[in-house]
Amino acid sequence: MPLFARLYNFACWLTQDRATAEDLVQEAFTKALKGFSSFRQGTDFRAWMYRILRNTYLTSKSGLQAFVSFDSDIDAPLPPSTDETPESLLLARVEQQTIQDTLEELPMYFREVILLSDLEEMSYQEIAQTLGIPMGTVMSRLFRARRAMRTLLATRLKEAAQ
Amino acid sequence: MSCELWQDWLDVYVDEGCTPEQLEGIEDHLRGCTSCSAEVLARMQMKRATRAAAARYAPSPEFQARIAKSLQNRRKSLWAITWIPGLAIVAASFVILAVSFTMLSHHHQREQAFAELLDLHVATMASSNPVDVVSTDRHTVKPWFQGKLPFTFNLPELKDSPYRLLGGRLMYFKHSPGAQLLFELRKHQLSVFILQDQPDSVPLQAGQTTANEKGFSMETWSELGLRYVIVGDSSPADLHALGDLLRAAGGQ
Numbered sequence: 319m320p321l322f323a324r325l326y327n328f329a330c331w332l333t334q335d336r337a338t339a340e341d342l343v344q345e346a347f348t349k350a351l352k353g354f355s356s357f358r359q360g361t362d363f364r365a366w367m368y369r370i371l372r373n374t375y376l377t378s379k380s381g382l383q384a385f386v387s388f389d390s391d392i393d394a395p396l397p398p399s400t401d402e403t404p405e406s407l408l409l410a411r412v413e414q415q416t417i418q419d420t421l422e423e424l425p426m427y428f429r430e431v432i433l434l435s436d437l438e439e440m441s442y443q444e445i446a447q448t449l450g451i452p453m454g455t456v457m458s459r460l461f462r463a464r465r466a467m468r469t470l471l472a473t474r475l476k477e478a479a480q
Numbered sequence: 481m482s483c484e485l486w487q488d489w490l491d492v493y494v495d496e497g498c499t500p501e502q503l504e505g506i507e508d509h510l511r512g513c514t515s516c517s518a519e520v521l522a523r524m525q526m527k528r529a530t531r532a533a534a535a536r537y538a539p540s541p542e543f544q545a546r547i548a549k550s551l552q553n554r555r556k557s558l559w560a561i562t563w564i565p566g567l568a569i570v571a572a573s574f575v576i577l578a579v580s581f582t583m584l585s586h587h588h589q590r591e592q593a594f595a596e597l598l599d600l601h602v603a604t605m606a607s608s609n610p611v612d613v614v615s616t617d618r619h620t621v622k623p624w625f626q627g628k629l630p631f632t633f634n635l636p637e638l639k640d641s642p643y644r645l646l647g648g649r650l651m652y653f654k655h656s657p658g659a660q661l662l663f664e665l666r667k668h669q670l671s672v673f674i675l676q677d678q679p680d681s682v683p684l685q686a687g688q689t690t691a692n693e694k695g696f697s698m699e700t701w702s703e704l705g706l707r708y709v710i711v712g713d714s715s716p717a718d719l720h721a722l723g724d725l726l727r728a729a730g731g732q
Contacts, residue, residue, distance in 0.1 A: 322547070323539055330537035339537070344547050351551060354574060363577055417533035435495060436527050437534040439592070442497045461491055467530075 321367050322347075324438065328368065331433055332375050334422065342378070346371040365447035368434070372448065416478075420470045428463035435460055483509075483516055490516065494523045521606065524599065532655075593654075594709075598696055600651060601671040601711040604660065610669075611647030611662050621648045625659055633659065633674050633706060636729035642666065643722055663722060670712030670722060677707040699723050703730050 325346065329339035349370050375381040421429055434440045434448060445460075446453045486509055492498055493506050510517050604610045613624040618635035625632070628650050638645060646662040651673070658675035699719045700709040708726060710719045 322544065326539040326543075327535060327537045331534065336537070340539075340543050340547075343539075344550060347547060347551055351574075414529075414533045417529055418536060421530070421534060432530065433534055436530040439531075442495070457492060457497070460495070461488060464491060 321364060325367060325371055328433060328438070329371060329375070331421070331429060332372070332426070333380060338380065342371065342375055346374050349374060362444055362447055364438075365440070365444045368438075368448045369450065372430070416471065416474055420467055420474060423470055424463065424466060427459065428466055431456065431459050432463050432467065483513060486513075486516055487519075490520055490523055494520060494527055521603070525603075528596065528599065594698060596653065597671075597673055597709055597711055598698070600653075600660065600673070601696070604649070604662070604671060605669060610649070611660075612649040614647040616645050616647075618645060621645060621661065624648065625650070629657055629659060631674075631676060631706060634729040635661070636725040638663075638725070641721075641725060643670075643725065665712075665714055665718055665722070668712060668714045668718075670710055670714060670719065672722070672726065673707075673709040673711070675707045675709070677702045677705050701727070703727065706730075 322343070326339060326343050329342045329346075330336060333339045333342060346367070350367060353370075421432070424432070431445065431449070434445045440448065442453045442456045445456045449456070451459075486506065489498070489502065489506055492502070498506060510520060613621055615621050615624075618637070622633070622635050625648065635645065642665055644664045646664050646669070648659055648661045651658050651660040653673070653675055656676055656678070658673055661672040661674070663670045663672060696711060696713055697716045697719050698709065698711050699716065700707065701723065702708070708723070708730075710723055710726075712719060
């Protein structure tokens with residue numbers, strides 16, 4: 319099954335629950351098999367699969383709740399930039415658990431774009447296809463997401479140091 | 481353009497999303513700006529740390545078996561109700577895609593492993609303290625790793641060769657400890673990574689592979705359960721000659 323383990327990991331990050339993630343992956347694979355004729359040869363199969371998974375999640379109850387504040391928050395002013403640069407954060411030896419906790423804390427629309435870029439190493443074009451948004455929006459959302467992540471990480475490290 | 485104006489583009493550069501024109505502009509700036517160069521390196525490290533942290537959940541074998549069975553049943557029922565030749569074409573396409581993507585996925589993992597080791601080598605070159613044990617003597621460097629690594633290795637006698645051992649350091653790759661040894665050849669520095677050869681943790685092909693990554697050469701091989709990877713900006717032939725010395729020492 320192509321992409322099975324990676325889709326499962328992504329589903330867990332979306333749902334934050336293994337049982338729900340299993341249902342989501344199973345439903346996505348069933349839909350992919352059923353709708354395989356709609357896949358256009360020569361287009362990006364990986365983006366197609368991730369889009370099915372994400373759309374399946376979006377139409378579920380928990381998915382709707384996770385993205386409920388999407389429209390109002392996405393264009394909100396950026397949080398003030400902190401003095402913490404990625405370099406200073408890394409010098410503080412950020413532990414894997416801290417990064418995972420920070421990712422969990424990020425709003426869904428920031429978390430997913432970071433996962434698609436940093437974990438799945440998708441190009442901006444692939445992310446745009448997966449999320450169904452223009453490439454310029456992908457770039458600005460990633461920029462906001464990373465700044466939000468740095469701010470959260472800096473806060474966590476400050477709290478830990480106190 | 482001032483550093484502030486470049487800040488928005490650093491992420492795009494790290495994500496390899498720049499157009500050739502943008503790339504030229506940003507690389508021109510980076511060559512003359514140590515602050516932005518350090519920022520780029522840090523963002524690359526942050527991206528890598530996020531990637532490692534985000535690969536968190538693995539499906540259980542039971543779930544994998546359950547979904548495979550469920551999809552098999554689904555395929556059977558589809559087979560029964562649809563036009564057989566049409567479905568055969570769809571199924572064949574699916575299998576071809578599955579195989580292609582498995583191959584692509586393996587290729588991607590291998591590329592990723594090489595890229596991580598290359599990053600480690602470059603970061604070592606940029607460090608003011610590149611090695612933890614500084615010595616040209618193999619009988620000093622090798623014992624330094626005792627108690628730090630769950631394996632041991634042999635180092636070659638370099639007296640009659642153009643290579644010089646500079647030292648070594650402990651490194652981590654895919655959550656496992658390994659040795660990074662630094663060698664010098666005519667002012668060029670080469671890193672030799674020695675890791676436990678586990679298929680899941682080091683997704684590199686068995687045997688020797690020489691690859692060119694952004695002007696760097698690499699050579700890798702597996703021997704006695706250990707994976708050796710040489711990285712450097714020397715020619716593939718120079719890397720191979722060092723590899724021969726290490727292989728000869730490994731067989732002692």
